[in-house]
Amino acid sequence: MFEPTIKDIAKLCGVGVSTVSRAINDHPDINPETKEKIMDTIREYGYIPNNSARNLKRSDAKAIAVLIKGIANPFFISMIKVIEQECKRKHYAMELSHIEADEDEVDVAQKVVKEKRLRGIIFLGGLFSHSDEKLKKLSVPFVFSTVGSIPENISRNVYSSISVDDRRESAKIVEYLISLGHTRIAILVAEAEEQSIGKLRLEGYCDALRAHGIELNPKLICETRDELSHFSMENGYQSTKKLLECGESFTALYAVADALAIGALRALYEAGLRVPEDISLAGYDGIDMANYTVPSLTTMRQPVEEMAKDTTKLLFDIIAGKTQHQHIIYEAELKIKESTKSLHKQHTKNL
């Protein structure tokens, strides 16, 4: 297969390479006829400009990159869609790139920037415990957006961030359970490592109990199995079974992710327990599916679309020099659905 270059096309048309270049890139200073002839032969021979060569020359590319850590997260999918739309509106190209779990996001970012000459970066997911020094090496502005953890040591001037305060929001939903009269509240928590979102949500749970003088019962803290992927339904299912087997009684179960809650729902059903009559169940995230389970799931909804939109807008504003770096924290929204019930008799009807 013959792969023509710009030179070949030039020769074929009997013109210089620069003329061909002008034709390709819609430059104004070219004779329409020449251009047409060139475009014809380009089509005929199936010429495709080499992007590497282009990027090599280019110093600026009216494009941004979105770097995702953890592509399995359904949140990111919906965020990407929104970001994509926003980029289109601004006539920016969007380069999507996937970072492996063991890769360093900043390193990858640097490479991509060099390669594609981008104007900015959006980080989706991943923890962000990088040193300021390292972050400063990134020559383009970037926004760290996550439905997940809020970074510590915020370096206000080095980058922007869009996040939800997991610990605080997690406490809120536990407070809600407490307000319903629950005191024996079990928690299903995955990946409780330092700085992880699981850990943060667990801390929120502890905060809420403490604030209401409810003693922490370690037996009610169910750390999900590490072999299974975090935040999977399977994991929620298995862990709930384990929790039930241990025999400690509880009236409410809080799963730190909706996916876990959905697995839990099934496990409770199989154990003959009715939700919410026997056990109240609450999730966290606000994924679409939570609306369709039977019973539908009480959860904390993270404003994903809004966050994605603002992330993009913020990045473009920074690129345009319209604003400094910002750190925006969103509130999640308590969505009360069918899976939770008050223990106070007089309230029963309202739920």
Next chain:
Amino acid sequence: MFEPTIKDIAKLCGVGVSTVSRAINDHPDINPETKEKIMDTIREYGYIPNNSARNLKRSDAKAIAVLIKGIANPFFISMIKVIEQECKRKHYAMELSHIEADEDEVDVAQKVVKEKRLRGIIFLGGLFSHSDEKLKKLSVPFVFSTVGSIPENISRNVYSSISVDDRRESAKIVEYLISLGHTRIAILVAEAEEQSIGKLRLEGYCDALRAHGIELNPKLICETRDELSHFSMENGYQSTKKLLECGESFTALYAVADALAIGALRALYEAGLRVPEDISLAGYDGIDMANYTVPSLTTMRQPVEEMAKDTTKLLFDIIAGKTQHQHIIYEAELKIKESTKSLHKQHTKNL
């Protein structure tokens, strides 16, 4: 911010550029001491090789690309994971790229190949109605893998494909419903355009009914709403409501995707209909979630992991010249769960 090039590093170390190049690329013919010194200064100055320049020189990159059309599809996520693993095992790099709905996959593929000098391509999703002529322009082998439609006009020598015969498998699950004694079987179908997977699955439904002499009732064919995204739970929910409102009676409902079925499950529940006592419900796809609904969902499971694995293996084999192009068609697996029930009284206990 100073962005050093290979020349800068060379100067800094007092060596030639080729020596630096050798150091970077782990060439054997270099003095270990020189190499160490070079690597040190590289670290110190934060030098990052420019990938565009590299790709420009390179003629072959021990890498493949995965081009996804429709990133929202949860299947692809699990397929990507598997493909990624396989690539790692073979020490191949994997370039993930996302094709927009309105983009031409072959065009994108050509660009990516030129840019990255890849050895092969995996197409995930998308219809594949490209002319042979166009396909031949792709200079590297490619495998078209889909849980979805099986391409017409198979050009056996131009490319490979891995697929499931949607029409046939769809007929199977309808046959199963028929075998349970159902004759008034409604279908929830999305995106019934020509050649789409929705259409194919609908045809399978028609095939099965016809084969059993059951007359097609147009009122029981519920085309989901186009405004909503295809195959979403919301769509399944809304469409089922519409179907129920139209008043036509049926004993079984077949949703051409599990996501639709999950929405349907909720709609049926809200209408006071019990599954499977009042209505049997069947899905298609075999997504993870189908196991956790209450009741769990009878569905046709597509062997996603296996397909992904074989897709990768096939591509590597073709690259290595070990095999010709192949067209493999997988069977889906009927997973009988709680959502379907026999109408024959004597069988009730078995379900």
Next chain:
DNA sequence: TTGTACGCGTTATCAT
């Protein structure tokens, strides 16, 4: 073992 010099395919600058 190391350095020099060329070329990869393109765009931009400068003449013409």
Next chain:
DNA sequence: ATGATAACGCGTACAA
């Protein structure tokens, strides 16, 4: 309006 040519940053043949 068009063509020649110099970069862009890197790998590599070849010479040393």
